[in-house]
Amino acid sequence: MPRVRRVRLSFVPGLDIEFVDRDRAIQQVLEWGERGTRFPVVVFGPEGCGKSAWLRQAAEVLSEGGYEVFYIHPLDRLVHAEVSIPSVKEAFLEFARKALAEDAVGRIAWALFDFVRDLLKVRKARVAIIADDVFQAIGLRYAAAYVKGLLNMIEHPQYSYENIVIIVATSEGLSRAEIGRHRWAWMMPMWNMSREGFEKLYRQIPEPKPSFEEVWRLTGGNPGMLAKLYQARWSMDEAIKNIITSKDLDTFILSLSAEERKWLLEAVENPDTLPAKEKLPLMQKLIELNLIISSITYRDPELWVDQPPPQKDLELGIGKYIAWQTPLHREAVRKALQEVSTA
Template sequence: MVVRFVDRVAELSVLQGFAERGAGVPIYLYGPEGCGKTRLLRELVSRLEGARDYLVVYVDALEERDPGRAVRGSEELRRLLLDAVRGAAGGPLGVLLAYAVTRVVSSLERRLVEGRHVVVIVDDVARPLGLERLEAYVKSLLRLVEYDLAELYPASVLVVASTSEGLSLERLRRHPTWVSLRLLWGLPRSAFHELATGLGAPDTGVAEEAWRLTGGNPRALIQIATVYMWDIDAWLRGLDASLAAPLVAEARARGLLHALQRVVADPDSIVAEADPALQQVARLLLKNNLIVYKAVATLTGETIPADPGLGIGSYYAWQLPAYRELLRRRLGEAGG
């Protein structure tokens, strides 16, 4: 099924503006898993890659072997990048391309770059590269913007890296001059309902229930529609078995049930006091991509308002409200 691109008009406009005038540092775009980062970035590439005054490359760092999925963009740059990793060993294709892209772009001939808008996107970068390597990698992207490409006289330079890996924020928030941190959230309610209708939601009640449990997350909605055929209870059972039950079992084994219950009640309890148990729970939830730090401006410069009904605090939020719901049930059964 081909799912059409819905909403994101403002975010796409901001990225197109950056592509035209450039950004002085790399943009690090993050947000909940499935919120639409990849779809947004691929849409940007599809609109720019055919323009003669643009030199565009997109790398999917999570792709293991398919060149067609791992790299897109201007044909000349795509060809050079694939040639650079052909026959190389040492990891999945996406990781090899992620490391090669800075080397290939910085070594381009001036005649290919001068006067053109250069856009470099590395998608889903944190997990395949690893947290230990992330800071050095982002520094290499900054060097690409500030020095390597500047010497080739481009019209502008935009470099974007993306991730849903929450622990990576701890590393990069220490370097505010290296990178611009930007947040992408789920779809607003009206756009979410539009997507649900396009996916064949049986009625508005089902679509609204999906909104309540996903918080506007488009990938979760697509999964409910195409894998579970709008059986939301079956979707919840799948999440419970794969995420909620193992996490509560681990929290119980580590004596963290009470701290977990506090975070389920209020995600901002993580920052409310210096409780070691709360910090352990926070790292556990961030590691498993169940919560996300959200006190960062979005692409459009706005902030996501707190919404207790959806599990959104001022600083932290549940990536899907369903996670909070399932943990709450499990903790009730466990006597948390």
């Protein structure tokens, strides 16, 4: 793989870490850079698995590869433009500044279409659009329309381009269904980091820290969970309670029937017990709460960003068809179930 500059990312306040591993995911971006993306690539995966980090790295890789890069992450109030036409770049950044000041971040996402057109009007360029979590910013009900707009840029550009790469990430479990029912996107899941990659990240975390084995067992290679644990001074109990509180799992479990609670407990042991017609409403709710990822049936590497998860690893909560986003997500559900049933 050609050498690429690795971006620096904020891991927790006061600790920046260089983007580690994910070599295959970087290679995939390089390949898209050569061929373009025929569809907008929409990436989904466990919360905290590293989608945003990878998109930042992708912007860097494409920019080094001669692409004109528009990068937006509205929820984080981040906007970059590595664009060679100064007037377009300045107009875009100025527009973004105004939209941010007016708390109208969704506007930036929609405005991308105009600025890409303005750029192509001046130069037949290689254009990359990297949009992180735009669907939350524009509203989930517009997600499909937005993706259609992106596809139109690829299929029916007003001014021609030399090549185009569009990558979008979403951390919203529900957006997958909303977008996936159309032909407009190429959806790709991304999983937590591989054991080797995650170990490289772990080594950069200052001591004192638990053994790698223990951290791996708790996080399943999810860097966001690693940050959460670090923040909680490695208290697993605190991290689990934080998940229960954030997602209001107590209320969720109260809303379930006795039978559904039994199914949920079974799913804690083995998520592959979930796919069944009568359990669909429960499954839907678990997807909505960003606790599980469904339909991960195929592990063909071409279908995944970076490396697919193992075929099955029930210790980490990974089934053949369904997986808990991380072991800690599963443990949060287990604890909330216990508490409600003993209350």
